[in-house]
Amino acid sequence: MRHFTDEQVSFRSSFRRFLEREVAPNMESYRHDGIVDREVYRKAGENGFLLIWADEDFGGVGDSDFRYEQIIMEEVARADCGEWFPTLHSRMVGPYLKRFGSPEQQKRFLPKCVSGESILAIAMTEPDAGSDLSGIRSTIDDKGDHFLLNGSKIYISNGINADLVIVAAKLGDADDRHSMALLCVERGMEGFRRGRNLEKMGLVAQDTAELFFDNVKVPKENVLGDPTKGFHYLMQGLVEERLIGSVSYMCNAHRAFDLTRNYVMDRKAFGKRIADMQNTQFKLAELHAQLQAVQCYLDNCVAKHNAGELSPPEAAALKLVTSELEWRVVDEGVQLHGGAGYMREFEICRRFTDARINRILAGSSEIMKLIIGRDIFSENYKPFLA
Known part of the structure; x- marks a missing residue:
């Protein structure tokens, strides 16, 4: 028998109503456009459906029970809204900020992620590096108070919508092929641009993009944890x-x-x-x-x-x-x-x-x-x- 708390049962009902009201009626339009409207994230944030694990100081509920996310995924599937994938934002990318982000980074980034104002993505895959992440070619060079990021990524979910992208890149002068950093690259940084919203066999409303980094100046305060431990x-x-x-x-x-x-x-x-x-x-x-x-x-x-x-x-x-x-x-x-x-x-x-x-x-x-x-x-x- 499956066990959910009374609070989780109530949460399921609320989220189901949200999907029926705000997302499901628009899915065909999103499929036609090849992207989900950013406003969906903001409305989800307003209703407390994003980054539930985040501390109350950042606008979250502070409950890390994975069953909340399980409920979200089950209800998204039930409503035929699977091409909107809030779990990517909330439980696949967001936790990197919790586990490896500094208090200053968490204070700077998490509130907007909880509210849905800032959409998250993570960029690992490259044209020549998929399952073998040690093969990535994106690099960073240490310039004192910042890193200079160069390279490209492909097949990045939320690639068009994302405001904050966690990018994996190797230290340019490192001998260890596993030595890499995770950098918080923000929308609008000079040299950061997006390529095509890629056409896919399925999940057509989920924006999946190419990302390019040409001498992007990433402040060291935007690096998560140890810049050699990203892998x-x-x-x-x-x-x-x-x-x-x-x-x-x-x-x-x-x-x-x-x-x-x-x-x-x-x-x-x-x-x-x-x-x-x-x-x-x-x-x-x-x-x-x-x-x-x-x-x-x-x-x-x-x-x-x-x-x-x-x-x-x-x-x-x-x-x-x-x-x-x-x-x-x-x-x-x-x-x-x-x-x-x-x-x-x-x-x-x-x-x-x-x-x-x-x-x-x-x-x-x-x-x-x-x-x-x-x-x-x-x-x-x-x-x-x-």
Whole structure:
């Protein structure tokens, strides 16, 4: 049984109403424009739905329970608003300011992030560096009171809307390929420009952009923590990033399952409902059983993460099974919809194309298998029946 507090149940109701009123009616317009209106973030901030973990001094609630973000992702999926991804802003990027930002940086940046006035992004991926972050080529040179940033990034979510971008870059004279800094690059800094809002297979309302840095003067007070430890900071955030992804994948899978169930109950072929055919029942029975089992695993991982006990190999295993299950569900959903499943007017079609990236981002399925495999053959491995 899933356990949410009374406050969280009330929060779910409030957020559901917010989506129904402010976001869902406009999603088709956002898809047409290829970007969500910035005003959505401001309205979400006004209602207390951003950076809930932030201290009250910065305008937040001060509650770090991950289940609040789980509720947000579940409700976004339910309302078919998945291309607006407030969790990227609130729980994937924002926590870098909490964990590694100085008190001055937190005071300067967090209030506007909580209010939705300032939108966040993180820039790691480059044309020649994806899963292997040690291969990035963006560099910074120490100029005394500031760093000079040069390089480019690609596939950056919130790339157009972002007002504050946390950029990973290597120290130009460092021998260690893992020596890099995380810099807070602000909208309007000279030499910082945005390229195309990239056209994608799915998630078309989520602005995904190229970013370019040409001799950008970044004050040293805009560097998070130790300027040589950025790679390690990024690795610390991967557990929660993969948990966030897993919650989103399961939300999409559950929604796709229900869409398919409803369709086959209405659609007829050869004089009877598709739902009455044994093949349909067997297909959906198998998916239903897998969804229930993996959801229990996911909820257990959320509880472990709240307790600070979720390990990187566990997060990798969760990311692997949830993203692969999501893909099976949306693919079977399209199949059982028949020709209708190929039409964008049907939600299952959009769910299918939106899901394709999830076995790639935040570490591909192949990378997850490498992480799990290394753990299996490490000295720390513990047999289940030990």
